[in-house]
Amino acid sequence: MRSETAPAIRLEDYQPPAYRIEKVHLDILLDPTATKVTATLTVVGQDGTETGTPLVLDGDELKLTVLRLNGIELPESEFEATADRLEIRKPPATSFELTIETEINPDTNTKLMGLYRSSETFCTQCEAEGFRRITYFLDRPDVLAIYTTRLEALRASCPVLLANGNLIEAGDVSETDRHYAVWHDPHPKPAYLFALVAGNLAQVPDEFVTSSGKQVELNIFVEHGKENLCGWAMDSLKRSMRWDEEVFGLEYDLDVFNIVAVSDFNMGAMENKGLNIFNDKYVLADPETATDQDYANIEAVIAHEYFHNWTGNRITCRDWFQLCLKEGLTVFRDQEFSSDMRSRPVKRIADVRLLKSHQFPEDAGPLAHPVRPRVYHEINNFYTATVYEKGAEVVRMLKTVLGDEKFHAGLDLYFRQHDGEATTIEAFLKCFEEAAATDLSQFALWYEQAGTPVVSVKTRHDPVQQTFTVSLSQEIPPVPSQKTSKPAVIPLRFGLIGPNGDDIAYEAHTGAKISGDVMLLDKARQEVTFNNISTAPVLSLLRGFSAPVRLDQHLSAEDLLFLASKDNDPFNRWQAVQSLAMQDLVRLTALIRQGEQSTPSDDVIGVFGSVLSDPSLDAALRAQALTLPSEADIAQEIGKNVDPDAILMARRMLREAISRSHATAMLPFVTEMAPGGTYSPDAETAGRRALSNRALHYYAVSARDDSTQIVWERFASADNMTDRLAALTLLVHDDMEQKDAALEMYRNRHEKSSLAMDKWFMTQATAPGARTLQRVRDLMNDPLYDAGNPNRVRSLLQSFATGNPTQFARTDGQGFELVAEAVLQLDKRNPQVASRLLTSFRSWRALDPQRSALAETALLRISSCEELSRDSRDIVDRTLQ
Ligand code: B3K
Ligand code: ZN
Numbered sequence: 001m002r003s004e005t006a007p008a009i010r011l012e013d014y015q016p017p018a019y020r021i022e023k024v025h026l027d028i029l030l031d032p033t034a035t036k037v038t039a040t041l042t043v044v045g046q047d048g049t050e051t052g053t054p055l056v057l058d059g060d061e062l063k064l065t066v067l068r069l070n071g072i073e074l075p076e077s078e079f080e081a082t083a084d085r086l087e088i089r090k091p092p093a094t095s096f097e098l099t100i101e102t103e104i105n106p107d108t109n110t111k112l113m114g115l116y117r118s119s120e121t122f123c124t125q126c127e128a129e130g131f132r133r134i135t136y137f138l139d140r141p142d143v144l145a146i147y148t149t150r151l152e153a154l155r156a157s158c159p160v161l162l163a164n165g166n167l168i169e170a171g172d173v174s175e176t177d178r179h180y181a182v183w184h185d186p187h188p189k190p191a192y193l194f195a196l197v198a199g200n201l202a203q204v205p206d207e208f209v210t211s212s213g214k215q216v217e218l219n220i221f222v223e224h225g226k227e228n229l230c231g232w233a234m235d236s237l238k239r240s241m242r243w244d245e246e247v248f249g250l251e252y253d254l255d256v257f258n259i260v261a262v263s264d265f266n267m268g269a270m271e272n273k274g275l276n277i278f279n280d281k282y283v284l285a286d287p288e289t290a291t292d293q294d295y296a297n298i299e300a301v302i303a304h305e306y307f308h309n310w311t312g313n314r315i316t317c318r319d320w321f322q323l324c325l326k327e328g329l330t331v332f333r334d335q336e337f338s339s340d341m342r343s344r345p346v347k348r349i350a351d352v353r354l355l356k357s358h359q360f361p362e363d364a365g366p367l368a369h370p371v372r373p374r375v376y377h378e379i380n381n382f383y384t385a386t387v388y389e390k391g392a393e394v395v396r397m398l399k400t401v402l403g404d405e406k407f408h409a410g411l412d413l414y415f416r417q418h419d420g421e422a423t424t425i426e427a428f429l430k431c432f433e434e435a436a437a438t439d440l441s442q443f444a445l446w447y448e449q450a451g452t453p454v455v456s457v458k459t460r461h462d463p464v465q466q467t468f469t470v471s472l473s474q475e476i477p478p479v480p481s482q483k484t485s486k487p488a489v490i491p492l493r494f495g496l497i498g499p500n501g502d503d504i505a506y507e508a509h510t511g512a513k514i515s516g517d518v519m520l521l522d523k524a525r526q527e528v529t530f531n532n533i534s535t536a537p538v539l540s541l542l543r544g545f546s547a548p549v550r551l552d553q554h555l556s557a558e559d560l561l562f563l564a565s566k567d568n569d570p571f572n573r574w575q576a577v578q579s580l581a582m583q584d585l586v587r588l589t590a591l592i593r594q595g596e597q598s599t600p601s602d603d604v605i606g607v608f609g610s611v612l613s614d615p616s617l618d619a620a621l622r623a624q625a626l627t628l629p630s631e632a633d634i635a636q637e638i639g640k641n642v643d644p645d646a647i648l649m650a651r652r653m654l655r656e657a658i659s660r661s662h663a664t665a666m667l668p669f670v671t672e673m674a675p676g677g678t679y680s681p682d683a684e685t686a687g688r689r690a691l692s693n694r695a696l697h698y699y700a701v702s703a704r705d706d707s708t709q710i711v712w713e714r715f716a717s718a719d720n721m722t723d724r725l726a727a728l729t730l731l732v733h734d735d736m737e738q739k740d741a742a743l744e745m746y747r748n749r750h751e752k753s754s755l756a757m758d759k760w761f762m763t764q765a766t767a768p769g770a771r772t773l774q775r776v777r778d779l780m781n782d783p784l785y786d787a788g789n790p791n792r793v794r795s796l797l798q799s800f801a802t803g804n805p806t807q808f809a810r811t812d813g814q815g816f817e818l819v820a821e822a823v824l825q826l827d828k829r830n831p832q833v834a835s836r837l838l839t840s841f842r843s844w845r846a847l848d849p850q851r852s853a854l855a856e857t858a859l860l861r862i863s864s865c866e867e868l869s870r871d872s873r874d875i876v877d878r879t880l881q
Helices: 231-248 292-307 320-341 344-364 385-402 404-418 425-436 557-566 570-593 602-612 619-625 631-638 644-672 683-699 707-717 721-733 739-750 754-765 772-779 790-803 814-829 831-841 849-863 870-880
Strands: 019-029 035-045 055-058 064-069 079-082 085-088 095-104 114-118 121-125 145-154 160-163 166-172 178-189 196-199 202-209 215-222 256-262 275-279 454-462 467-475 490-497 509-511 518-521 525-530 538-541 550-552
Touching: 064 079, 064 085, 121 256, 121 275, 145 160, 145 196, 160 178, 196 275, 202 231, 215 231, 231 256, 231 292, 231 320, 256 292, 275 292, 292 320, 292 683, 292 721, 320 344, 320 385, 320 425, 344 385, 344 570, 344 619, 344 631, 385 404, 385 425, 385 490, 385 518, 404 425, 454 538, 467 490, 467 518, 490 557, 538 557, 557 570, 557 602, 570 602, 570 619, 570 631, 570 644, 602 619, 602 644, 619 683, 631 644, 644 683, 644 707, 683 707, 683 721, 707 721, 707 739, 721 739, 721 754, 739 754, 754 772, 754 790, 772 790, 772 814, 790 814, 790 831, 814 831, 814 849, 814 870, 831 849, 831 870, 849 870
Parallel strands: 019 145, 215 256, 256 275, 454 550
Antiparallel strands: 019 035, 035 095, 055 085, 064 095, 079 085, 114 121, 121 196, 145 178, 160 196, 166 178, 202 215, 454 467, 467 525, 490 518, 490 538, 509 525
């Protein structure tokens, strides 16, 4: 007997609720095992709701202790309460006050949804449906209420008591060792934005004055002893607040903004109104334990959660199908913020890399869904790369299609018209239609259709007519859950590059719409002809990755080499280098599989040498361009019958060839590029470290006498985590003699820092050798392994499953088995962590027949489990379908 699949929730079935909840008063007596929650709700029937219409509230693992209606205890015949539902059969009026008392146990809450404890601190996570684990409620985003929260706890163990909004009262509870605090949030909000925190935490204070002169108190709360790790997060917060005023005209709206860092958290962070709760990984940093990437991530996540204050909190979603309304838009905003803080092209490359490595495979596999899904079984499984990253791309395209001015006019209208509402994608798009006086009905298909469009391109130059013709067509490859698809609106930023590398000015053209440097493909097939083009240009298309599509352009190696050195669009220069490398890696992989002699292309080796020493490219960009496509990227490009071992060998072969050819040139970059002096996480210095470590990555396999010694020295003498981890990864992944000594040294140095130790687990889990499997099993029994800590689980198991393709997809099936076992174990404790790990099987059908059969066996084993959570059941069913 397998567990039941949860019923499907469909967008088309949306009905507004029969009742509103206008006010919520919560009185919470905190206790680790028996917390008493008294919720007093002001319930009002919607217009048209008849007296006597049942009120049905959501619950999840709740125990009702008291129920009163207008102050009078309700007789049992008038209601029905189960763990997941409370029905008031016949409310006597359409407006009444309901008092609900529940008792909950934070210490046994291993799902980390609702109220739980992380290292003794009480904290909450309510999005998407966690509030119903605290009290019975209309737990849906279109029920907006004003919350007042009174918290009471032992003063000694919980000196800090926090909730949403502003603090309005605090004091001792007379004749007890308890104290209390009352918080009031004047902004109506859905229950998913509710939060509380109580514990013995250190407070790092600061302040911010808004553009209109309002003083805001800022605090970051962390475990005692970690105060000195909060500087970068606070700095990022203040920069985010200023930037949102300057770029979007949006100001903060409460007297206080609190951030709390906790170590046990299911995802990155949560934007609860006025009280953001963070996975400490996105708050804590110093050069000793955090890499440059960590610093960049902290800056982005702090900004993301802060930006949600407007895009998500002030304007929220009508239902969970509209999740991209807040997530896509907020990711777009945080990407823009980071681009302004750092190098725009480098940030764009990093974002596109992420999109291609996470979202493209999702869109090409069994878990594909539209940016706005139409059906779900478990909403937690829809916090995906498609909703977030593709959702951000759609907003970016909107900006490209409309132009900056109209885009901002549309957004301003959205903020004016919908402030205080729970709304939809339709309402969002309508604002842009109005502001730009345009029709976006075809553009809206980006929200409706799953799958990555493939844009095919052919060009033709006619020297006699002096014309240059670009023929374009688009198609979405078949998606299991989608019968047909229509042509999308695809903005293609482009340039026509003349022989000397300059863009050719084009004036007259016929065919598709062109505005500035963007041509719009909005039909299945289109042709554009440019006139007065005397010599054949090279077409640089999809500059800046102006649309989330795959380009089928068949550029010759000659054209790619030209673009790699001449394109004035930095993104496409990077892309050309990557395409050259990718073509060669695919070719090498095929030859290796056929057992044939294979040597990397001299052209590719040559281009890597030119990029390395091209002074016109900044260091970070060079580091990006010199990074070979990952094993997973290559697998995706190959698409079917994938053999990860052959891919690993091909990649290794190309890396060694580049290394052999350029070792002499690499060495000065290894040594001289490394910035000396005091560590700074700024983009320029981080870029130099990235280039130095990229050069080291090649030099390490140069087989020169000093190569391993140089890696060891970098490891041993590093004064920052970026360099130390880069060298440790080489020592372990390239199986160097000193790897065990290095791992031990690292452990001794960082044993007390859980975030640094996550990197230690991850480095070992992603090592390509056959011994890794046993190593991962051993590490699961290491005293530092903790299956209850999502970061630790992700650092060992998720990294193994997603970052170690050859070992996860071993031909003895043991890699899949290990992950399947772990999923089944974790599922009992924390379904969200388990189902996320389970998504690592999503590309199983693309593997060669032997491997895909083994993956299917592991998936069927999971599927046959009798007590699978709704989360994992949903993923396993869809993955197998
Ligand atoms: N909104 C949260 C994610 C909640 C995930 C719930 N399973 C973080 C963010 O996107 O900012
Ligand atoms: Zn978000």
